[in-house]
Amino acid sequence: QSALTQPPSASGSPGQSVTMSCTGTSGDVGGNNYVSWYQQYPGKAPKLMIYEVNKRPSGVPDRFSGSKSGNTASLTVSGLQAEDEADYYCSSYAGNNNYVFGTGTKVTVL
C-alpha cells in the first residue's frame, strides 16, 4: 500500500488560510469516507483534527475544516495562528482492513 501524497510544505501569514491536499486512489481516499487528519508537533504524538472527511472532534477549533473530491482530500486551516505551525498527516481506510497515511505536510506560519 503506497502512502498518500501530500505536499511537503505549506505556509501562510497569521490570519490567512492555508489548504493542503492528500491524494490517493479509488482504492483508498476515493473509495470511502474514512479520511482523517492529524496534527503533530515535533516529538509529540499526533492529534486527531478531522475524521470522516469533514467532521471535527470535540475541542478542535472550527478554523479546521476538511473536504474531499474524487481521490483527493483537503484540509483547510482558516485564520492561521502561530500555534498551527506543525506537521499534518492525512489517513484513509484502504480496504481489506488496511489503513494508509499521507506523506505529511509541514505548515509554517510566516
Add this chain to the structure above:
Amino acid sequence: QVQLVESGGGVVQPGGSLRLSCAASGFTFTRHAMYWVRQAPGKGLEWLAVISSDGRQKYYADSVRGRFTVSRDNSNNTLSLQMNSLRSEDTAVFFCAREGRPGSFDSWGQGTLVTVSS
C-alpha cells in the same frame, strides 16, 4: 481521561525480538479496536496493525506481516506488539492508538523508541 502509555522500547540487534506494551486507562478498553503506528526518525506515520475490540480479528501492514504479532489482554487493559526478526528499517517511535469513529485514531500514546542496530 483517556490515557495510553507505551513501554518496552529499546536497542535490539538485527534479527532480534522485542515486545511492546500499551497500558490503557480512562475508557472502556473492550469497546475499542486498537492500533499500532510507527514513525521512523524524520519520517512520516506508518500504520502497522489493528486488533478488534474482542481480539479475534487482527490485520497487518505488508511491511510487518509474518514478523509482528498484535494481541490484547482485555482483563488487564493492555495492548501488545511482539516484534520478531527485526531489521534496521524497523527503527522508529512506536505509538499505540485507539479507534474512535471508524477509520480514525482518536487517542494516542506518547510513543516508545525502538532502535535496531548492531
